[in-house]
Amino acid sequence: MRVFITGASGHIGSAVVPALISGDHEVIGLARSEASAAAIEAAGGRALRGDLDDLEGLRAAARAADGVIHLAYKHEAMVTGDYLGAAEDDLRVVRALGEALTDSGKPFVGIAGTLALAVPGRRDRPGTEHDTVESGPRIDAENFVIGLAEHGVRSSVVRLSPLVHSSLDHHGFTPMLIEIAATTGVSGYLGDGANRWPAVHTLDAARLIQLALERAPAGSRLHGVADEGVPFREIAEVIGQRVNVPVEPIAPEEAMAHFGFLGRVVGLDDATANAITRELLDWEPVHPGLIEDMKAGHYFAGR
Numbered sequence: 001m002r003v004f005i006t007g008a009s010g011h012i013g014s015a016v017v018p019a020l021i022s023g024d025h026e027v028i029g030l031a032r033s034e035a036s037a038a039a040i041e042a043a044g045g046r047a048l049r050g051d052l053d054d055l056e057g058l059r060a061a062a063r064a065a066d067g068v069i070h071l072a073y074k075h076e077a078m079v080t081g082d083y084l085g086a087a088e089d090d091l092r093v094v095r096a097l098g099e100a101l102t103d104s105g106k107p108f109v110g111i112a113g114t115l116a117l118a119v120p121g122r123r124d125r126p127g128t129e130h131d132t133v134e135s136g137p138r139i140d141a142e143n144f145v146i147g148l149a150e151h152g153v154r155s156s157v158v159r160l161s162p163l164v165h166s167s168l169d170h171h172g173f174t175p176m177l178i179e180i181a182a183t184t185g186v187s188g189y190l191g192d193g194a195n196r197w198p199a200v201h202t203l204d205a206a207r208l209i210q211l212a213l214e215r216a217p218a219g220s221r222l223h224g225v226a227d228e229g230v231p232f233r234e235i236a237e238v239i240g241q242r243v244n245v246p247v248e249p250i251a252p253e254e255a256m257a258h259f260g261f262l263g264r265v266v267g268l269d270d271a272t273a274n275a276i277t278r279e280l281l282d283w284e285p286v287h288p289g290l291i292e293d294m295k296a297g298h299y300f301a302g303r
């Protein structure tokens with residue numbers, strides 16, 4: 001299949017591109033800079049210079065492809081405080097890609113996050129692929145992509161764990177939490193730290209995204225989850241030990257000051273199941289879990 005991928009040069013894209021190429025697909029990756037183009041070409045794909053703001057360019061690339069995977073996201077805007085603006089731009093992008101694919105029968109894989117299902121305190125049961133949220137930032141894009149199934153698109157959404165981890169992860173939430181601990185001198189958690197976060201290894205996530213492209217039924221919500229829920233305090237403990245700082249509760253009113261924009265989510269319980277995804281696509285995560293991967297040391301090299 002000739003596959004158009006946005007975000008091909010990013011963390012997860014850097015695993016998806018080689019996975020697709022090994023699966024005999026042809027990859028055309030959106031690149032907004034020479035460096036991104038070079039990364040895509042080094043991984044065996046073809047770079048298409050462009051930007052997420054060029055909706056006409058995105059439509060043309062989607063029409064020319066046999067399938068689309070949309071991984072790009074304006075994380076820079078999100079991290080610097082324009083969380084809503086990043087989500088609005090993303091919704092514009094999925095609408096443009098969706099319009100181009102309408103009535104084509106082609107696959108369109110969108111990305112969302114399990115954190116949309118998270119709650120303060122403790123969930124009474126892990127979130128499942130059947131759980132939905134009516135609307136909200138990023139959620140509107142997820143629901144739009146799923147709705148494309150009614151318009152002749154084999155659309156699916158992979159809801160990724162907030163912690164997609166591996167040695168390919170240089171600026172995700174795991175390195176951010178490590179940096180926060182190093183700069184504040186405390187590896188923190190909220191409450192008793194028993195709230196759980198799911199996690200998935202980058203290579204397992206990439207395999208799932210490939211399977212979604214190849215054979216997810218139209219309208220599938222899929223969970224990119226391997227560890228169903230790691231207690232946040234366990235994560236903080238590994239970080240504290242490796243960074244050599246104390247592991248301590250952070251007062252709720254200090255959460256934003258300590259964790260920055262992550263303060264909104266660090267205390268949420270996001271235990272998430274993956275049984276439906278595994279069965280539907282015969283997907284089996286095989287790479288190390290979060291704690292094993294963190295203990296392997298690559299996240300702390302040079303500290």
Ligand SMILES: NC(=O)c1ccc[n+]([C@@H]2O[C@H](COP(=O)([O-])OP(=O)(O)OC[C@H]3O[C@@H](n4cnc5c(N)ncnc54)[C@H](OP(=O)(O)O)[C@@H]3O)[C@@H](O)[C@H]2O)c1
Pocket residue numbers: 006007008009010011012013030031032033036050051052053070071072073074075111112113160161162163164165172173
């Ligand atoms: N990593 C995680 O733990 C995680 C967890 C849950 C969900 N997700 C979601 O999974 C998707 C992929 O995440 P990731 O970790 O691979 O992200 P990433 O490493 O930050 O990569 C983002 C990609 O988007 C591209 N991009 C950003 N702004 C762009 C623009 N204006 N025009 C064109 N391209 C642009 C980047 O291009 P450059 O290379 O040029 O910067 C890069 O290829 C995102 O939707 C993310 O929110 C990730």
